[in-house]
Each structure stands twice: as structure tokens, then as C-alpha cells.
Amino acid sequence: MDIALLGGTGDIGEGLALRWAYDTDHSVVIGSREADRAEAKAEEYETELDSRGVDVTVEGAANSEAAARADVVVLAVPAYHLSDTIEAVADDVDSDTVLVSPAVGMKRDEDGFHYNEPGVGSVTELAAGAAPDDVPVVGAFHNLPAARLANLDADLGIDTVVVGDDEDAVDIVTELAEGIEGLRAVDGGPLANAAEIEAITPLLINVAKHNDGMHDLGVRFD
Amino acid sequence: MDIALLGGTGDIGEGLALRWAYDTDHSVVIGSREADRAEAKAEEYETELDSRGVDVTVEGAANSEAAARADVVVLAVPAYHLSDTIEAVADDVDSDTVLVSPAVGMKRDEDGFHYNEPGVGSVTELAAGAAPDDVPVVGAFHNLPAARLANLDADLGIDTVVVGDDEDAVDIVTELAEGIEGLRAVDGGPLANAAEIEAITPLLINVAKHNDGMHDLGVRFD
Numbered sequence: 001m002d003i004a005l006l007g008g009t010g011d012i013g014e015g016l017a018l019r020w021a022y023d024t025d026h027s028v029v030i031g032s033r034e035a036d037r038a039e040a041k042a043e044e045y046e047t048e049l050d051s052r053g054v055d056v057t058v059e060g061a062a063n064s065e066a067a068a069r070a071d072v073v074v075l076a077v078p079a080y081h082l083s084d085t086i087e088a089v090a091d092d093v094d095s096d097t098v099l100v101s102p103a104v105g106m107k108r109d110e111d112g113f114h115y116n117e118p119g120v121g122s123v124t125e126l127a128a129g130a131a132p133d134d135v136p137v138v139g140a141f142h143n144l145p146a147a148r149l150a151n152l153d154a155d156l157g158i159d160t161v162v163v164g165d166d167e168d169a170v171d172i173v174t175e176l177a178e179g180i181e182g183l184r185a186v187d188g189g190p191l192a193n194a195a196e197i198e199a200i201t202p203l204l205i206n207v208a209k210h211n212d213g214m215h216d217l218g219v220r221f222d
Numbered sequence: 223m224d225i226a227l228l229g230g231t232g233d234i235g236e237g238l239a240l241r242w243a244y245d246t247d248h249s250v251v252i253g254s255r256e257a258d259r260a261e262a263k264a265e266e267y268e269t270e271l272d273s274r275g276v277d278v279t280v281e282g283a284a285n286s287e288a289a290a291r292a293d294v295v296v297l298a299v300p301a302y303h304l305s306d307t308i309e310a311v312a313d314d315v316d317s318d319t320v321l322v323s324p325a326v327g328m329k330r331d332e333d334g335f336h337y338n339e340p341g342v343g344s345v346t347e348l349a350a351g352a353a354p355d356d357v358p359v360v361g362a363f364h365n366l367p368a369a370r371l372a373n374l375d376a377d378l379g380i381d382t383v384v385v386g387d388d389e390d391a392v393d394i395v396t397e398l399a400e401g402i403e404g405l406r407a408v409d410g411g412p413l414a415n416a417a418e419i420e421a422i423t424p425l426l427i428n429v430a431k432h433n434d435g436m437h438d439l440g441v442r443f444d
Contacts, residue, residue, distance in 0.1 A: 111414035115421070157444055161429065187432035188425070192333035196425035199337070203410070203418035207383065207443055210409035220442045221429055222380055 003176065004070035006031040006063045006077060006085055009041040012102060013076035015149025016141065016180075017045050021056050022152055024179040029059040031066030033088075038062065052152060068092035072100060072172060074141070079105040079116075079123045086130040095134040098169040101127035102141035104198040112209065113202035117195055124163065124194035136166035138173040139194045140185070143201050145216040156182030158218030161197045163188040186221060225398070226292035228253040228285045228299060228307055231263040234324060235298035237371025238363065238402075239267050243278050244374055246401040251281040253288030255310075260284065274374060290314035294322060294394060296363070301327040301338075301345045308352040317356040320391040323349035324363035326420040334431065335424035339417055346385065346416035358388035360395040361416045362407070365423050367438040378404030380440030383419045385410040408443060 003020060005013045008030035020026050030045070032038035038060030045058045060066075067073045067089035077085045082103050093099065101124045105116035118126050124139035131137050140162045148154040160177050162185050164170040170187070177185035188197055204217045225242060227235045230252035242248050252267070254260035260282030267280045282288075289295045289311035299307045304325050315321065323346045327338035340348050346361030353359050362384045370376040382399050384407050386392040392409070399407035410419055426439045 109414075111412045114415070115418055161425070186429050186436065189428050189432045190333045192331075193336070193425070193428050196337055196421045196428070199418045199421040200425075203383070203415070203422075204443065206411050206415050206418070207408050210411045214408065214443065217443045220444055221426065221436065221439045222442055 001026045001072060001176070002029070002070045003027065004029050004031050004066040004073045006066060006073060006075055006089065008032065008076055009037055010076055011146035011150065012141065012144060014045070015144065015146055016074060016076065017058060018048060018150055018152060019180045021045065021049055021058055022052070022054055023181050026176070026179065029061055029066045029070060031061060031063040033063060035060065035062040038066070064089050064092050070097065072098045072176060074100040074102065075127060076102060079103040082123065082127055083130040086127060090132050093132065093135050097135055098172050099127065099131050099135055099137045100141070100173055101137060101139050103127070104142050104201040106202045112206040115199035115202050121192065122194035122198055124198065125191055128191055136164065136169035137191065138162060138164035138169050139191060139197065140173050140177060142197050143204060143219050145218050148216045156180070156218065157220065158182070159184045159186050159220050161186050161188040163191050163194050163197065165190050223248045223294060223398070224251070224292045225249065226251050226253050226288040226295045228288060228295060228297055228311065230254065230298055231259055232298055233368035233372065234363065234366060236267070237366065237368055238296060238298065239280060240270060240372055240374060241402045243267065243271055243280055244274065244276055245403050248398070248401065251283055251288045251291060253283060253285040255285060257282065257284040260288070286311050286314050292319065294320045294398060296322040296324065297349060298324060301325040304345065304349055305352040308349060312354050315354065315357050319357055320394050321349065321353050321357055321359045322363070322395055323359060323361050325349070326364050326423040328424045334428040337421035337424050343414065344416035344420055346420065347413055350413055358386065358391035359413065360384060360386035360391050361413060361419065362395050362399060364419050365426060365441050367440050370438045378402070378440065379442065380404070381406045381408050381442050383408050383410040385413050385416050385419065387413050
């Protein structure tokens with residue numbers, strides 16, 4: 001499968017790119033607003049993979065080009081860039097493309113991090129609203145510990161909850177998620193259930209702050 | 223330590239009562255709006271514990287009496303009974319009592335269960351607002367799987383996030399939580415961080431609904 005990681009130069013994008021390239025046979029292309037930046041990062045990832053004896057090509061391209069050639073487009077951008085990023089690739093995706101939204105909106109005050117719920121209910125639903133009507137959107141990868149994900153020596157042993165209204169699209173993303181060693185995909189139901197998943201991310205940051213020895217946390221349902 | 227479980231006849235109250243009586247030396251009193259009902263349940267719990275060779279006394283009393291004799295009062299009642307229950311025991315608690323709020327507000331629609339956030343931010347903060355000013359309130363036990371908790375043969379291996387603004391009160395509740403075998407207490411910071419913890423409960427219900435073999439779930443931060 002061809003996966004485009006838009007915002008694949010950022011921390012969560014880096015981790016997903018490295019894990020998919022390392023653990024699976026999927027082809028990964030890094031997208032960025034600037035093609036140069038995407039290419040430089042792709043080369044960096046290739047070097048990292050090569051140092052572990054994995055000889056794969058990771059390509060880099062401008063977001064639009066990366067999206068055009070992909071079966072699955074992961075919107076690994078901050079929540080405030082989500083709508084812009086989707087608009088920029090709207091002509092490059094169609095009903096055979098799956099858009100994946102891992103973004104979470106957070107705000108910080110003196111007490112800690114908090115979920116910043118958009119008016120439509122969740123950032124994932126915001127993505128669905130911004131996407132062309134015939135392009136399925138799936139929510140996944142909201143609560144992954146970025147540094148641990150990008151460290152191929154680190155074990156995961158965590159879950160990601162997948163939500164979506166298009167069953168085939170959910171199945172594709174579930175399979176992609178399960179391809180990453182130590183990551184379990186669990187079905188969260190329809191897109192409308194995304195808010196409670198997204199809200200875990202600020203909680204993980206608060207827990208890491210207040211507990212010695214707990215950092216870069218993921219979540220597991222047991 | 224003397225623990226009162228108001229609403230101790232309900233499912234989460236039953237589990238906490240049985241676990242504390244089985245795993246620790248704390249004294250447990252079951253509270254209910256009707257003393258008779260509390261006494262009957264307490265006797266039921268004693269019988270269950272006795273069948274496992276644990277000879278302890280579990281008392282039952284009206285909420286007010288139960289609260290009056292306790293160091294820690296757990297408000298194991300539904301969110302919509304929380305304010306009433308606190309008002310009913312307001313004269314029976316003082317600055318040496320710790321109130322513990324495990325309640326979560328949820329709503330259900332055709333998509334699944336959702337967190338029903340009160341105007342003050344969380345149900346735990348609602349409890350703090352209803353409590354007498356000098357009585358510390360701690361949030362804990364929000365995401366426990368009730369049936370598994372009440373089944374002393376079941377392993378837990380899960381976390382509970384503890385939040386509060388009074389450090390001593392948080393320490394007391396943390397110690398109580400850790401007394402239950404297989405339950406780890408993690409510090410979530412101040413009360414203002416409670417909403418993201420409470421929101422996990424509807425998510426656990428949605429995940430259980432959509433995944434074969436996953437039911438009566440708890441959460442673990444790893």
C-alpha cells in the first residue's frame with residue numbers, strides 16, 4: 001500500500017514513517033509544504049533505516065504530490081493546520097483514497113493540558129468536514145508517544161483507537177496500524193466517538209508531568 | 223483507616239468494598255439512603271468474603287451515619303445524585319474527612335456513549351463545588367470496570383488517575399487505591415485536570431461494544 005504522511009517531517013509523522021518502513025512492506029512518501037524539506041527528511045529516515053540493515057526507499061514530495069500518489073493519506077499536522085492541509089490536497093484525493101486524522105486540539109493553562117474541543121465535537125470530525133464529500137476520513141493514531149514511536153529500539157505495547165463511518169476505510173487503517181509491531185488497533189465505532197479518544201492526549205501529558213518515571217506514554221485498554 | 227462507601231450498594235461501590243475488605247485492613251462501612259438496604263448489602267459482602275476465608279465485619283448504615291464515622295468518604299453514586307448525596311452528609315464531614323468522587327457524567331446517542339461535561343468542567347469539580355469549603359475533595363476510581371472489580375477472582379492490572387488540590391488528601395487516596403491488588407494509582411495533578419480522566423469511561427464502553435473479546439475494560443498508561 002502507498003502511504004503519504006503529510007506533515008511527515010514532524011514528530012508523529014517521523015515515527016509512523018520509520019515504523020511502517022521498518023515493520024512492513026508499505027511504500028512511504030513524506031509530504032511537506034516544501035518539497036525540499038520533505039526530501040531532506042525522507043533521506044534522514046532512509047539513513048536511519050539503512051543503519052539498521054533495512055534498505056528501503058522513502059520518498060519526499062510536496063503535500064499535493066505526495067497525496068496524489070497515495071492510497072492512504074495521513075494528516076500528521078497540528079490541528080490548526082488541518083483544514084489548510086486538506087484543502088491543499090483536495091484535488092489530489094478521491095473516493096479511493098483514505099484520509100487519516102491523528103490530530104488533537106489542546107490548550108494549556110496553569111493546571112495542565114486540556115482537550116480543546118472544536119464546535120463540531122472533535123478534531124477528527126473537523127477533518128471529515130473539511131474533506132471532499134466522497135473521500136472517507138478515519139481517526140487513528142491520536143495518542144501515540146512520538147519520541148518512543150520514532151525510536152525503533154523502543155517497545156510499544158500500546159493501543160490506538162480507530163474510528164470512522166466507512167467500514168472499508170476503517171479496515172484499511174486498522175490493518176496499517178496492526179502492521180506496526182507492538183501497536184494494537186481497537187475499533188472505537190463511528191467518527192462521532194472521536195472526542196473521548198482525542199482527550200486522552202492531554203491526560204497523558206499531565207500524567208507524565210506528575211509521575212516520576214512515567215514519560216512518553218501511550219494507553220492500553222485491558 | 224475508616225472508609226465509608228456512600229452508594230456502596232451499587233456496582234462500583236460493591237467492588238471497592240470487597241477489594242478493600244479483602245486486600246487491606248481498612249474498615250469499610252456501606253452507606254445508602256436507606257440503612258436497611260446498606261445493612262443487607264454489607265451482610266452480602268461479608269458472606270462473600272467469608273466464603274473466601276476472610277473474616278471481617280462490613281457494616282451498613284444510612285449515608286449520614288456512615289459518613290460521620292469515616293476518615294474517607296467515597297461518593298460511589300451516579301453523577302445526578304452527587305450533589306444531593308454531598309448535601310445530605312455535609313454536617314457529618316469536616317476538614318479531617320476526605321471526600322472521593324469517582325462519578326462520571328455520560329450521555330448516549332445512536333453513535334455511542336459520550337462524556338457529558340458539566341458547566342464547571344467535570345463531575346469531580348462539581349463535587350468539589352458542592353462540598354463544604356474546608357473539606358478536601360479528591361477525584362479517583364473514575365474508570366474502573368465494575369464487574370471485574372467486584373469479582374475477587376479477576377486480576378486487575380489497571381490504573382486509576384488521582385486528582386486533587388489538597389496534597390495530603392491526594393496522598394491518602396493514592397495509598398487507599400494502591401492497597402487494592404493490581405490497581406496502580408497515578409497522579410493526574412489538580413482537580414482541574416479531571417475532565418479528561420472522566421471522558422475515558424464512555425470510551426471504554428464504546429471500545430467494549432465494538433471489539434469482540436474486550437469487555438469490562440480498564441485503562442493502563444504505559
